[in-house]
Amino acid sequence: MLRTILCIGTCIWSLSGWAGMLAEGRSSVTEDATIEAGWRMYTLYTGPEACEKSSPIAHMEVEPGEVRVRVGETWEPKQLVVRAFDTQNRFVPAAPLTVSLYEDSELVDIRGSDSKVRGVRAGWMLLVIQGICAGASGQDPPKVEIPFVVVG
Numbered sequence: 001m002l003r004t005i006l007c008i009g010t011c012i013w014s015l016s017g018w019a020g021m022l023a024e025g026r027s028s029v030t031e032d033a034t035i036e037a038g039w040r041m042y043t044l045y046t047g048p049e050a051c052e053k054s055s056p057i058a059h060m061e062v063e064p065g066e067v068r069v070r071v072g073e074t075w076e077p078k079q080l081v082v083r084a085f086d087t088q089n090r091f092v093p094a095a096p097l098t099v100s101l102y103e104d105s106e107l108v109d110i111r112g113s114d115s116k117v118r119g120v121r122a123g124w125m126l127l128v129i130q131g132i133c134a135g136a137s138g139q140d141p142p143k144v145e146i147p148f149v150v151v152g
Contacts, residue, residue, distance in 0.1 A: 023078070037115060
């Protein structure tokens with residue numbers, strides 16, 4: 001079950017059902033490029049500025065459609081390809097976004113500020129990629145949810 005948490009700024013704590021925000025970043029700059037992502041790329045001050053520089057997005061596509069990590073191995077959000085599109089289905093490069101994990105936070109280790117996720121125990125979680133800025137036509141920012149599987 002997806003739980004909602006209100007965050008002012010960046011969420012860095014771990015709660016039951018919330019593994020944490022992994023990274024802030026920008027969607028792909030070309031349709032096949034991986035994203036730029038890292039810890040605290042935006043703050044309360046640069047987030048609005050980033051939104052002023054980006055076109056509103058209506059939807060996103062994410063590759064791969066599922067992330068699989070073996071116990072003991074690591075994965076980084078910057079391995080994702082995230083394509084953002086406006087209401088006319090035109091590609092929007094470098095749209096601000098966040099990457100977070102939800103559900104069983106005991107399956108992974110995300111300590112540190114390098115945005116790396118290490119598989120700890122087999123199971124699955126939900127990886128959520130969400131726009132930071134208001135979506136097209138003033139809608140909520142678009143988001144995509146994909147399975148994050150830790151394989152034993």
